[in-house]
Amino acid sequence: MSSGWFTDACIGALICATLIVAIRCWMEKRNMLPLPPGPRPFPIIGNVRGIDISAPWLTYTEWGKRYGDIVYSHFFDQEFIVINSEKVAIELLEKRSYNYSDRPNLPTTPLFGLDFSTVLMAYGVRWRRQRRIFHQAFREKAALTYRPMQQRKAQQFISGILDTPEEFLNHVHVYASSIIMSAIYDHETELHNDPLVEAVGKTLKLALEELRPEVAVFIKTFRILLRLPSWIPGMSIKKKGARSQELIRGWMNDPFQRVLTTMADGTARPSVVSNALRRIDGKDPSGEITQAIKETAAAAFGAASETTASVLQVFILAMVLFPEVQIKAHVLIDAVIGGSRLPTFEDRSSLQYIDAILRETLRWRPILPLSMPHASVNSDVCEGYYIPKGATVMPNVWAMTQNEHKYPNPSQFLPERFLNADGSLNEDTVDVTFGFGRRSCVGRHFADASLWIAMSGLLARFMFSKQSDSNGKVVDFEPQWSTGVAIHPLPFPFTISPRLSK
C-alpha cells in the first residue's frame, strides 16, 4: 500500500466531512431555528480540542455553566447534544422517548464484538426481544426472588474479607460477578481465578476504555484507518477489538451450553436462562428467541458485574474519606441488630440511614458520569432549539448529581440529603444514575438489593480507615479515577479492621 494512496484517502475523507457539515449548516438555516448554543468549533474537526479526554463530563459541565442546559457540539460530522439538567433529560429522554431511545451507531461496537448487547443495540425488534426477557427476569417483583441468593453471597463476601482482607478488591469482583452468574445461569463461580469472571473482566476492561463516543466518531470518520495493520501506532484498537471478540465468543457460549446440558439431563435449577427456555418450550423454529436468550444472558453479565463492583469501590472510598458517616452507621447497626448477626433484608426498613448512604454513593461519584449515549431518531425542537436527526444525545449525569442548587456542597458525602427531618427516606432516589426512559437500567432493582445487602454487611463487620505510616501519621491521598465510559476509583491506601464478632 503506498503512502500517496493513504494521503489521498485522508484528504478525501476530510473533504467529505467538510461537505457534510456545510450541507447540515445550510439545512439548519432553512429550518430557521437555531441549534443549541455551544463552544465555537474548529473548522472540520469541530469541538475535539479543549475536551478533557480523561473526564469529558467535567468539560461538559463547564460548557453547561457557560451555555445552558442543552449544549451543541460536533466532532467531524457527528453532532452531539449534551444535556446538563435533569429537567431537560426527562423532557427529551422520558417524555419524548419515542424519539430518543436509539443508540448511536458506533463502529467500535461491532469491532469489539459487542453488537449483541442490549445496552449498545439500536432501538428495534432485536432490542425489544431482549428487553422483554430482561423485564420478565428483573422487574421489581421478579427481583425479589433473588434475595435469598444475594444474602448468601453477601455472607460469603464478608467471610472472604475476614479471611483474606488483603484480597479485598478480588472479593469485590467475585461478589459482583457471582451474584449475576448465579441469577442468570445458576452457576457458582470460583473464589479465585474463575475463568468466566476473568474473561468478562478482560473484555470489559478492553471495551470500557475504548467505547467512548469521541473515539468512535474519529474511527467512523476515518473508517479507512481500520484497514491499516494493528502494529501501526494508534491502531492497537484493532488488536484489542479482535481479542474482545474472541473472549466474548467464549463467555457467551460456554455457560449457556452448560444450562442446555443440565436441562437435557433434568438437573437444571431455576435461572434466568432455564426459565426463559422453559417458557418457549422448544417452540422456536427460527431459533431467534433462543439466540436472544443467549445474548440477553451475556449482556446481563456484562452490564451487572463491573457496575456493581465499581459502586462498591466508590462506597469504600467514601467510608475512608468520611469517617463520621461510618461511625453513624455503626451506631445505628449496633442498636438495631447488635453484633451477633449480619443485617438481612427484613432489617432494611429499620436501617434507612444505610439506604441514604447507598443513594449518596450513587450521587457523589456516579460510575457512569455520562450515562449511556442515546440518539435522536428524527429532528426535534426543545426550548426553541433545533435538535438534529441522528444526533448523539448525552445526559451529563455528573452535572445533574453535582448540581449545587439541588445538592448543596456537592463534593461532600452527606447521606442526610436523602433523609427527612424524622430520619425517614425522602423521595429522591437518584434515578438519573440509572438512565432515562425506555433505555433506563433494567437491572436497577437487582443492583439495589446486591448493593444494600453488601454495604450493610460491610458496615456491620468492618471499619475502613486511612492508613497510618510507621510514625502513626495518617497517610492522606488524592483519589484517582479510571477513565472511559464507566469509572471506578483506582486502588487507594486504606485499612480494614474487623469489628464485633464473626
Ligand code: HEM
Ligand atoms: C449499580 C449498578 C448499576 C448502575 C449504576 C447501572 C446504570 C445503568 C445506566 C446508566 C444505564 C443506561 C441507561 C440509559 O441509556 O438511559 C444502564 C443500562 C442497562 N443496565 Fe444497568 N446499571 C447497574 C446495574 C445493572 C444490573 C445489575 C443489570 C442486570 C441485571 C443491568 C442491566 C442493564 C441493561 C441490560 C441496560 C441496557 C438497557 C437498554 O439499553 O435498553 N444494570 N444501566
